[in-house]
Amino acid sequence: MNKSIFLRELRGNAIALLAWTAIITFLTTATMSLYSIFLENNVKIMAMISILPEGALQFKGVSNVNDLFSVLGFYSANNVIYMLVLGSIYSIVLSSNILLKEEYGRTAEYLLSWPVTRGQVFFSKLAVVIINILVINLVITVAGYISLETCKKEDYNVDAFLIISLFTLLLHFFFAALGLFMSVLVKKPRPITTLSIALVMVLYFIYTISNITPDLSWAGYVSPYKFIDLDVVNPAYRIDPVNILYFTVFPFLLIFSSLRIYLRKDIYL
Amino acid sequence: MSTPAIQISDLTRSYGRDRGIEKINLQVEEGEIFGFIGPNGAGKSTTIRVLLNLLFPTSGSAQIMGLDIVKDSKKIRSRTGYIPSEANPYPDMAAREFLSYSASFYGVPQAEKKITELMDVFDVEPGRKISNLSSGNRKKLSIIQSFLHSPGLLIVDEPTTGLDPLMQSRFFDLLRSENLRGMTVFFSSHTLSDVQMLCRRVAIIKEGSIINVEAIEALRKKQLKRIRIEFRDRVPDSLAGLQGMEKGVTVSGKAMEFIYAGDMSSLIAALSGKDIADMTVEEPSLEEIFMHYYN
CATH class of the missing domain: 3.40.50.300 (P-loop containing nucleotide triphosphate hydrolases)
Structure with missing residues (x-):
């Protein structure tokens, strides 16, 4: 760890963190503010939903249409796109750039000529990625909790809310690790932001397609989204150890491999 | 040490x-x-x-x-x-x-x-x-x-x-x-x-x-010399291809200029009997020395 790099990255990424946190929090709370209107118009909404294909609900992780009328079901179904997709995009963009920008910006020629090991560079930057992801998740979770408490008409399963929040965090770590891994594989230095965003979208797309197409359900296992249980209204909702294992082992392997590669990487400028 | x-x-x-x-x-x-x-x-x-x-x-x-x-x-x-x-x-x-x-x-x-x-x-x-x-x-x-x-x-x-x-x-x-x-x-x-x-x-x-x-x-003192010779008549053909004469020989009218890396007595022997009006022997610039190695 190097204090100078750590503090610089923390400061340098503060505005983006603030912006992304504000956007996701706003979208989450704004959506939750519609919950009471949603309940008031339940007859019309049921009529509308009944004409939708079954897959359209599964697309949002809803297994039973009545789940949408519970506050947690509504939260999960409507905010998944913001927290799981936008948050993942933020995480992968942050991590895929944090090391690579020194190469395509040609600043690595200074940084790596100063007395700092590549390991220190790697861990200082990784620490900033982890802290930023923790902050954005903490704010989203608190905002989500306040929204749920404000909008609820009856009690909901707080444990289920905490579990889905935990998996959101783990998913963001997964994409951060993937972004870091992709960035150390880049030989000719150039930004990989577009590729990173596309990867999140493709993996989410694979997951949704596998959800609505029974023949392709196996393909969903390619995507980390498959390892997040969105059925929060289910009374048996609990932490699945397999999913925890998935979100522990893969990011660890990706980060470990990234470090190994970065320590021996030729820095072409 | x-x-x-x-x-x-x-x-x-x-x-x-x-x-x-x-x-x-x-x-x-x-x-x-x-x-x-x-x-x-x-x-x-x-x-x-x-x-x-x-x-x-x-x-x-x-x-x-x-x-x-x-x-x-x-x-x-x-x-x-x-x-x-x-x-x-x-x-x-x-x-x-x-x-x-x-x-x-x-x-x-x-x-x-x-x-x-x-x-x-x-x-x-x-x-x-x-x-x-x-x-x-x-x-x-x-x-x-x-x-x-x-x-x-x-x-x-x-x-x-x-x-x-x-x-x-x-x-x-x-x-x-x-x-x-x-x-x-x-x-x-x-x-x-x-x-x-x-x-x-x-x-x-x-x-x-x-x-x-x-x-x-x-490097400067190495045998390399920049030589300029002015003849009273035209430049003799016998000097073309003299051993030690570097590429980039310039001939203009009665004068020739070149970088010489050979034995000086051979050059003097080759010039002997020629009708020389003037001759200068100088240290070449580093650029010329560098080009010598690079060629």
């Missing part, structure tokens, strides 16, 4: 099909200003980047101040300063902020005072954002950051590119004064006049290989 500042042994760096550097052997003594010359693409920057461990060697080894360039890279870099050929400091930082950031890695005592002094020497505005600076001003920042920690070895890659003559002169003065205090300088350039002005010894790199390491004076 003191440890050489730089010791390079059979150092090779390949880029697949593209040429890198091949079996480079070099020794730079402590306290000298050593020139490293060659045209663009000859392998100068690759050599420097391998020395700084930005690139890993394919084979061979190198030590800086007795330390291995791969295993002891951090230790080496704590005692080394580096001026890259292209100055691209962090564009989001202000000039002073960049220098303070650089100094923070070395733990420079009284860093801010030193930064102020050097910014004054090079006329840099401390608050200007780097993205708004000209390439010359960015170069000045590169120079300043390399001197902040009083390095034992300074590696410079085309340091004068973008600098105006006044700043070049201040930079050279700083180099000389730090060298007098014991700093070794590895001066890579294709601007031969700079090398000629500063260095005692020089290595010439061609297509990834060192083709010669010489004292600047020895």
